Amino acid sequence: MVRKKSLKGDYCPSARSLDVIGDWWSLLIVREAFDGVKRFSAFQKNLGIARNILADRLRKLTGEGILQAVPDPKGGAHQEYRLTPKGRDLLPVIVALRQWGEKHLFAPDEPHSRLVDSLTGLDVAPLDVRAQDGRLLSADNVIIVKVREEDA
Amino acid sequence: MVRKKSLKGDYCPSARSLDVIGDWWSLLIVREAFDGVKRFSAFQKNLGIARNILADRLRKLTGEGILQAVPDPKGGAHQEYRLTPKGRDLLPVIVALRQWGEKHLFAPDEPHSRLVDSLTGLDVAPLDVRAQDGRLLSADNVIIVKVREEDA
DNA sequence: GCAAAATGGTTTCATTTTAAAACCAAGCTG
DNA sequence: CAGCTTGGTTTTAAAATGAAACCATTTTGC
Numbered sequence: 430m431v432r433k434k435s436l437k438g439d440y441c442p443s444a445r446s447l448d449v450i451g452d453w454w455s456l457l458i459v460r461e462a463f464d465g466v467k468r469f470s471a472f473q474k475n476l477g478i479a480r481n482i483l484a485d486r487l488r489k490l491t492g493e494g495i496l497q498a499v500p501d502p503k504g505g506a507h508q509e510y511r512l513t514p515k516g517r518d519l520l521p522v523i524v525a526l527r528q529w530g531e532k533h534l535f536a537p538d539e540p541h542s543r544l545v546d547s548l549t550g551l552d553v554a555p556l557d558v559r560a561q562d563g564r565l566l567s568a569d570n571v572i573i574v575k576v577r578e579e580d581a
Numbered sequence: 582m583v584r585k586k587s588l589k590g591d592y593c594p595s596a597r598s599l600d601v602i603g604d605w606w607s608l609l610i611v612r613e614a615f616d617g618v619k620r621f622s623a624f625q626k627n628l629g630i631a632r633n634i635l636a637d638r639l640r641k642l643t644g645e646g647i648l649q650a651v652p653d654p655k656g657g658a659h660q661e662y663r664l665t666p667k668g669r670d671l672l673p674v675i676v677a678l679r680q681w682g683e684k685h686l687f688a689p690d691e692p693h694s695r696l697v698d699s700l701t702g703l704d705v706a707p708l709d710v711r712a713q714d715g716r717l718l719s720a721d722n723v724i725i726v727k728v729r730e731e732d733a
Numbered sequence: 734g735c736a737a738a739a740t741g742g743t744t745t746c747a748t749t750t751t752a753a754a755a756c757c758a759a760g761c762t763g
Numbered sequence: 764c765a766g767c768t769t770g771g772t773t774t775t776a777a778a779a780t781g782a783a784a785c786c787a788t789t790t791t792g793c
Contacts, residue, residue: 441694442682443612443675453603460595464725469770479752484771515685517720521677521708523595529674530594533667540728542593546712547724554711556673560698561706568669572699573616576692621741631781658789
């Protein structure tokens with residue numbers, strides 16, 4: 430009996446993350462939430478996602494504690510979906526994806542939406558991966574240290 | 582006729598990125614490549630992915646210029662898959678996913694693989710999102726500025 | 734030098750996921 | 764109170780995925 434696709438038990442944190450938010454829509458929903466979208470129909474309209482899929486993903490994301498469903502603060506019958514702190518912690522993931530896309534997926538003169546510092550209106554600075562001592566790191570000077578199974 | 586799922590033309594860079602690497606396996610393959618994996622069978626064994634799917638993803642990733650298929654430098658008949666510079670630029674994405682997973686998806690005492698600075702052996706520092714002036718930014722002080730359609 | 738095993742896939746077929754559209758109940762609106 | 768909006772669920776069709784079988788080369792073991 431082979432477990433199919435669940436990396437829940439994987440000891441690689443990126444694999445586990447992808448297990449939770451690695452499907453095609455989840456991060457797009459989270460991105461909309463970062464952009465202030467709160468209601469079912471708004472997600473649906475902005476993303477063009479099928480409603481059953483959206484309902485499913487909202488359930489999963491709330492189940493994972495990334496979104497929280499709260500009753501309409503204005504007393505209406507519907508509920509709002511809001512990012513939890515865990516969801517807000519996905520900001521670097523969204524930013525990393527965005528910056529990679531800006532760099533590699535747009536023509537030099539092609540317009541795209543921008544993520545800006547709301548205080549100054551300037552673009553967010555490029556993310557960089559640094560060592561504890563502040564040295565800039567690239568793919569060549571990092572390695573993955575696997576957990577020894579016996580430790581698990 | 583409704584175009585299904587292609588965000589190729591979307592003006593949001595994160596959407597476009599997800600269109601390219603947002604499927605379930607692509608980033609896992611890239612992560613393996615970061616870890617030095619180069620050959621078909623190694624990807625297959627490490628990830629437990631079906632071979633037809635792996636072949637498809639390797640084709641897509643090379644087609645996108647994220648991986649490059651090069652003939653075995655030792656003269657063998659097989660080819661190796663290597664990250665291109667575009668692929669190596671995905672490091673911050675992988676790191677962001679990994680750090681989010683470490684923080685939110687593991688029990689406090691649970692072991693996991695680590696991404697370390699190969700010089701010192703110390704963990705990579707937490708990524709942070711900063712403004713141009715160096716201020717630390719969180720979800721509350723960034724906004725997305727949409728491109729005006731007329732500009733496009 | 735030859736048989737056997739490994740490599741790097743492709744094909745086939747069953748299962749699962751996704752998409753689109755229709756449907757529906759509850760609220761609100763004029 | 765008739766009709767529209769919101770927030771879904773159900774149904775059905777289409778597409779993606781997964782497992783296994785198959786296959787042509789290579790490499791290896793002896």
